[in-house]
Amino acid sequence: QVQLVESGGGLVQSGGALRLSCAASGRTFSNYAMGWFRQTPGKEREFVTGISWSGGSTSYADSVKGRFTISRDNAKNMVYLQMSNLKPEDTAVYYCATTRSHYSGPGGPYTYWGQGTQVTVSS
Secondary structure: OOEEEEEOOEEEEOOOOEEEEEEEEOOOHHHOOEEEEEEOOOOOOEEEEEEOOOOOOEEEOOOOOOOEEEEEEOOOOEEEEEEOOOOHHHOEEEEEEEEOOOOOOOOOOEEEEOOOEEEEEEO
16 A cells, blocks of 8 residues: 655745655555645645656656755655745645556656645745
């Protein structure tokens, strides 16, 4: 059973930084792409960033390029999202996700989700 547990959310001022972490368990972590999505009330969940199973390829939404960085540590079964220069529009619940299929690229498709962690950026 795939389990994803996010941590690291919180309240930060505009221009600040946060690092989100996602601990994965239940299968061989290194065989699967990982991603981060976010959602605000009344809106659909949106793709933020993804990283391929090997870590050799990443993808970012235009809105976060140059500010967010995804990384993974296959030895620890962890994926991270380093967020800098945060803006109020980054406020959302952030979800960690992974794919059903082996050896996917950073675009997924993503099937399994964590419970989410709230990020709030004050102006």
